[in-house]
Amino acid sequence: MPSRNLVAKELAELFKIVAHPDRIRLIEELRASQKDVNSLADALDLPASRVSQHLSLMRAHRFVEDEREGRKHIYKLVQPEIADWIVEGLDFIEGRMRGLSPRDIKSARALWTGGDPASTPPTTDVNS
Amino acid sequence: MPSRNLVAKELAELFKIVAHPDRIRLIEELRASQKDVNSLADALDLPASRVSQHLSLMRAHRFVEDEREGRKHIYKLVQPEIADWIVEGLDFIEGRMRGLSPRDIKSARALWTGGDPASTPPTTDVNS
DNA sequence: TTCATGCTTGCAAAGTTTTGAATATGTAGA
DNA sequence: TCTACATATTCAAAACTTTGCAAGCATGAA
Numbered sequence: 362m363p364s365r366n367l368v369a370k371e372l373a374e375l376f377k378i379v380a381h382p383d384r385i386r387l388i389e390e391l392r393a394s395q396k397d398v399n400s401l402a403d404a405l406d407l408p409a410s411r412v413s414q415h416l417s418l419m420r421a422h423r424f425v426e427d428e429r430e431g432r433k434h435i436y437k438l439v440q441p442e443i444a445d446w447i448v449e450g451l452d453f454i455e456g457r458m459r460g461l462s463p464r465d466i467k468s469a470r471a472l473w474t475g476g477d478p479a480s481t482p483p484t485t486d487v488n489s
Numbered sequence: 490m491p492s493r494n495l496v497a498k499e500l501a502e503l504f505k506i507v508a509h510p511d512r513i514r515l516i517e518e519l520r521a522s523q524k525d526v527n528s529l530a531d532a533l534d535l536p537a538s539r540v541s542q543h544l545s546l547m548r549a550h551r552f553v554e555d556e557r558e559g560r561k562h563i564y565k566l567v568q569p570e571i572a573d574w575i576v577e578g579l580d581f582i583e584g585r586m587r588g589l590s591p592r593d594i595k596s597a598r599a600l601w602t603g604g605d606p607a608s609t610p611p612t613t614d615v616n617s
Numbered sequence: 618t619t620c621a622t623g624c625t626t627g628c629a630a631a632g633t634t635t636t637g638a639a640t641a642t643g644t645a646g647a
Numbered sequence: 648t649c650t651a652c653a654t655a656t657t658c659a660a661a662a663c664t665t666t667g668c669a670a671g672c673a674t675g676a677a
Contacts, residue, residue, distance in 0.1 A: 380504035
């Protein structure tokens with residue numbers, strides 16, 4: 362019964378690609394709209410070459426696609442729903458957060474999910 | 490705005506734990522019911538010490554919990570819903586499968602999701 | 618042409634994870 | 648007690664990933 366193992370292997374590769382904070386941030390940025398490498402580099406505050414390396418890995422695994430516009434390379438998510446799936450992962454980190462308050466998670470979810478409530482108003486604690 | 494980065498980092502750690510075929514298989518096995526280390530080792534056809542290593546990593550990250558029963562350690566998922574979330578990842582691999590037919594994925598989904606249709610009958614190709 | 622811009626690629630060093638084998642611990646029964 | 652069994656832990660080697668930097672292509676404008 363090796364197809365179980367094959368599928369587990371493919372799934373593991375999927376998880377490996379996502380398992381990097383920069384790449385998660387990239388997916389988050391691209392979720393809102395397509396962007397060129399420099400805008401992404403500015404948004405994440407990383408050297409463009411690093412961003413390009415991540416993008417090329419993600420391109421190889423068909424997470425993103427690029428299109429040229431003059432000298433810019435405009436990247437977009439091939440399956441934007443992947444971003445929703447990633448946010449669902451937040452359900453499983455509420456327990457093991459190190460230096461991350463429930464508020465951070467709530468506001469992260471808002472940032473990903475809805476618009477951009479920038480910083481949540483300083484509530485003492487959230488439970489509602 | 491560093492909470493974005495913090496959350497991305499935590500998410501990345503979550504993904505890293507899952508990003509190993511053996512650990513995915515372990516979650517798959519534990520989804521059905523709690524099991525001891527030897528049963529898991531037999532099911533995955535791996536040395537028990539390797540399974541124990543994976544379990545101890547997963548235990549450290551609160552994916553699993555163990556309970557003693559005589560000399561056996563019975564493991565179970567802390568949040569069984571994580572298994573459902575992992576299966577959803579299958580939606581994103583249908584494109585980039587290497588040596589993995591749509592049927593393999595369909596039957597993998599069945600194995601994880603429903604009961605155990607063991608091996609899907611040899612259909613030429615599936616589209617319905 | 619030449620130049621600047623925007624991105625990509627290559628490479629070695631640093632860091633991390635995985636693996637296998639050996640050794641240790643804890644429990645049950647003789 | 649001693650022995651067998653079930654699992655955990657430790658350690659080093661191998662495999663893999665990430666990083667930083669430098670050099671390399673394209674494109675567009677002068």
